[in-house]
């Protein structure tokens with residue numbers, strides 16, 4: 756199993772009396788591609804932050820690739836994320852003053868292959884695969900179009916060959932055409948690289964790209980009715 760959650764509760768420290776998530780049992784198998792949907796504010800990003808180790812469960816067992824993240828400290832979780840998890844953020848979160856290539860190179864510094872492990876030509880091949888043309892590689896991220904930024908963000912998430920890819924509603928600011936482009940680049944790359952994919956969105960029209968579709972309200976029950 757890539758992901759196993761057992762009796763995971765999460766409440767933000769400033770509102771401990773109002774848990775955001777209560778997940779009795781949720782499992783995602785290796786190489787599954789799961790679409791998780793739910794309305795704004797229901798806890799989708801919080802779930803992804805738990806899976807990636809940016810947050811730790813308040814209570815409960817959370818294993819990723821058979822490692823207990825709930826038993827690790829922040830530093831170990833950061834290391835684990837750098838080595839095993841790719842993350843595409845809602846706003847892409849590229850570093851605006853670095854160019855496209857530098858944004859990806861920076862990710863490789865922190866990854867499991869280390870400073871010299873990912874060759875420049877691997878980065879270039881990935882960018883070409885994602886239709887980012889060489890003319891754009893040296894452009895500062897904040898001067899790239901939204902479509903180009905999303906493709907650079909996918910490259911950054913994939914360059915360290917993660918076993919798990921987490922994608923947080925990256926299409927919400929895109930028009931239909933770019934949304935379809937994004938999905939048709941992402942899905943085959945995940946499959947080709949045998950990556951487990953957890954993709955969250957409130958946009959149910961994207962669910963057609965997935966075989967497995969989970970409502971967050973089915974994963975997480977907040978009324979103590981587990």
Ligand SMILES: Nc1ncnc2c1ncn2[C@@H]1O[C@H](COP(=O)(O)OP(=O)(O)OP(=O)(O)O)[C@@H](O)[C@H]1O
Nearest residue numbers: 767769775793794795796797798799800801802957
């Ligand atoms: N850092 C934080 N501190 C306190 N509460 C937070 C924090 N981040 C989120 N919350 C609260 O947790 C709940 C879930 O938020 P979350 O961001 O996970 O929702 P979401 O499903 O991702 O929403 P959206 O679709 O709008 O992105 C919300 O009620 C939100 O107000």
Ligand SMILES: [Mg+2]
Nearest residue numbers: 799800801924
């Ligand atoms: Mg969110």
